[in-house]
Amino acid sequence: MNLNSYKLSFSIAWVHLVSKPKQTIIAMLGVTFGIGMFIALVSLMTGLNDFTEEITMTSSPDIHIYHDITETRLSILEQINPNGINRVHHQKPKDETLRLRNARQLLDLIRKDDRMQGVAPVLSSQVFYNYGPVQLNGLILGVEILEEDKLFDLKAKMKEGRLEDLLSYHEGIIMGSGLAKKLNVKKGDRVVITTPQGFTRTLKVVGIFQIGIGTVDNVRSYANISMVQTILQEEQSYITDINIKLKDRHLAKQVAHELQTKFSYKAEDWETANATFQTGVTIRNIITYAVSFTLLIVAGFGIYNILNMTIYNKMKDIAILKAMGFAGKDVRSIFMIQSLAIGLVGGLIGLLVGFTLSSLIARAPFDGGDVISLDHFPVNFDSTYYITGIIFGVVTTAVAGYMPSRKAAQVDPIEILRGQ
Amino acid sequence: MTAIVNYVLRTQDIIKYFYDPEKFQVLKNISLTVNRGEFLSLVGKSGCGKSTLMYVLSTMDTDYQGQLEIAGMQLTGKSQNELAQFRNRHIGFVFQFHYLLPEFTVLQNVMIPALKLGQFSNEEIEHRAIEKLSVLGMQEHAKKRTSKLSGGQQQRVAIARALINDPDIIMGDEPTGNLDSYNSGVVFDIFRELTSVYKQTIIAVTHDDEFAKKTDRVVVMSDGQIATS
Incomplete structure (x- = not known):
């Protein structure tokens, strides 16, 4: 029964998505762009961090x-007369x-x-x-x-x-x-x-x-x-x-x-x-995550808007579904499924875009000059960032989709059905 | 137990207030019993509370006092989720507008309440939906988008959808309100056939006197009370 309900919600959500392909694609592109940029940025930044860390480590011991x-040391005067007021000018190392x-x-x-x-x-x-x-x-x-x-x-x-x-x-x-x-x-x-x-x-x-x-x-x-x-x-x-x-x-x-x-x-x-190096790593990480987070939030707002619009246009459908026996949670799941689908598909494409971008960056020639011997950008292809990216994307879309979906669940069918 | 009683719907002292813009009693001690197979029309001047009563009977409006019982089930005080499930199984709706889902085909629209109920397999549901459509003479339009149909045809599809789960009761809110006289006649004849041949119980709110006159029982409402029934 429950499974059936989900299957039905799923197929209704699917029809909603494919019946407005432009809108769906635009919402997906938001997520794709956000996650793609996140992957590209993180790959480059962590690649650079790892590279500099590695060469720093090879030149400095643990x-x-x-x-x-x-190292500053106590002057003889201070040793003899520790409680007095002493003044030793420009003490040199021993x-x-x-x-x-x-x-x-x-x-x-x-x-x-x-x-x-x-x-x-x-x-x-x-x-x-x-x-x-x-x-x-x-x-x-x-x-x-x-x-x-x-x-x-x-x-x-x-x-x-x-x-x-x-x-x-x-x-x-x-x-x-x-x-x-x-x-x-x-x-x-x-x-x-x-x-x-x-x-x-x-x-x-x-x-x-x-x-x-x-x-x-x-x-x-x-x-x-x-x-x-x-x-x-x-x-x-x-x-x-x-x-x-x-x-x-x-x-x-x-x-x-x-x-x-x-x-x-x-x-x-x-x-x-290597304190300066550590500061650099921290600052690069902050920038990367701030930029990616902003991109994803913007994508989230896009999804929020589009779902809100969809729900506004689908008020009658929601009302009749509720009259026919769909509970609030069924209606909510229809719209949650839509936003999660947008998040998941958009996110997966985003990973692909991110991977492509990273591969291109990894091939771009870059002259490190005399300071560091480097002929192309170091790029990190660590899979954890891809997992982080997709989780980040799906969570953002889930949050963005939840508010409009909850609104849809709370639609009072009587207001719409008798209003006209 | 429930099989013995021959009424399908019963209310006791239903009272309802509107609070906006100020407190106003819209339903005053409504007690009504509807028998199985009865074709009942609910009439009255606009503002008399007939639609309000119907939405209380439909279980969608839960903000009332009194008792409501349909198909042997006490419905007052049940949760929204339970009521949704109940409507799915026991009540079919026909409104002034068809409210078909525009992205789906005729057949899919008819199938949705049955898929929600999940009592039968998909193949069986499809078979039943086609059966219902053929009762209404709509089987050849099964694969069409609903937006390709005329108003009368759309209303017939909506009726087929109301029938799909073999409900105990069909509720109509101005079911012919948006149709020309020819199509109104068609819809009435369908209702007539459903009640006489299939013993279907129907409650229809209408302001169409022609329509009301031909039903089994006319309940006239005035100022929130049942004037004659």
Whole structure:
């Protein structure tokens, strides 16, 4: 009985929809446009977010431990006389080295923690790369290259040469692609580097990497940690940084805090290090959802209007249906079915339109310039956004359809049947 | 039990007020019994309350005092949903205008109340609808859109639709009010045949004296009361 009732409501709704094809199509187009744009926007925005997140992650560790000598400290005066009114003008950092004391023990301790995926010691130093008479400022990182690979997947970033070559060739260097281009060196060439202390050394380029961010590729090169210790004339335990990759990246803040209190060295998590990037992600998300939501609301108003008009035109039909034994809920379901059908079909077409748009955008050429190496737009084809889109669309149309449908259910048949 | 009683509709002391623009008693203690197979016309000057009474009898108007019983069922105080179901099963309507659904064919229009009732299969309902249409001489128009028919034909389709669930009672509100004299005659003859051949009970509100005179029983209303019956 109930099933029959629904079948009947369904066929009446269907006849209403197909008897006014223009009106139905316009209502559907509203939803199609809303959802199509939502998918295209979300795909592009999240694609961009993922892309920037990925390249940011490849250049910054989950947690970075270093000795922050610029950290403000209490002056001697304040230490001696903590309750007095003290004034120390322009206090400078203490003359400390950047080294992490007992770095090897620290490494062993951190490695024991099973939340860690990889832990790599780094010795970094400013250097000059000599290119004839020109000196280019840059950075050299002394690393255990295989540990470093675990953190940043360097193998995939190699343009020339192999990581293992660095292990077999002690005086080797792996250079960023931008830097190599500026210095006009290829694999196998030799470069002369100068430390701030004035020592020079000639190293052989065994490989060239490209991470994709100009600020890294244009200045950075990797060498063996012992090599860099030698250049800086420091002993075997001289390490300035520890980079950590966690099994769960989202624990970074908490773990960083633990490590900082435990070792009293600065431990910076990736979110703090990339705060501007995080802000960008948030703002892009807000814009995407605001625009899509607005589009869908506009589509909802369209459906509301069209259903209202339909119901106004169908007053007599509604009255006679109620006289013949249709209950309010049957009448309501006739119009709810119409709005849901518009929402569902319009939404599905919208997904298709969105997918097509995203595919087109993904193929559009886009020059990231020197800053990021990108030749087309990154687009995300994650199915969750498609599910979100269709649910969003159907819910909007259901809400927009509910009010006019309820009005139709409440039509008093007597007023219409006897009025004329 | 209900089979023994020979009346199909009975009211007791129906009282109804209109509140707009001011309180006004439109029905005053209406008690009426309609027997099975009776062809009854409800007449009176306009404003006497005859239409109002009919809409109370139709169960669509529930804002009244008193008792209403149709086909052995006490209907006063039932919910709107129950009353809708009741109308579907027990009452057929013919109005001044046909109120056929314009997007549907003649056959579909006739079938809708039966599909709603859901007592028979679709094939059976279609068969019954064609049967009803042929009683009214409309079977050859079954596949047409209702808008392609003349006024008289449309009214005949509306009657077929009222008959589809074999209702206990057919209620007409000026069923010939919008028809010329020829078509009025046709509709009256159909009603006549339905009551005499099929023992169908019919209550028709009309201001057409010719029509009323020929019915079995004329109930005259005046000032919210039954004057003669």
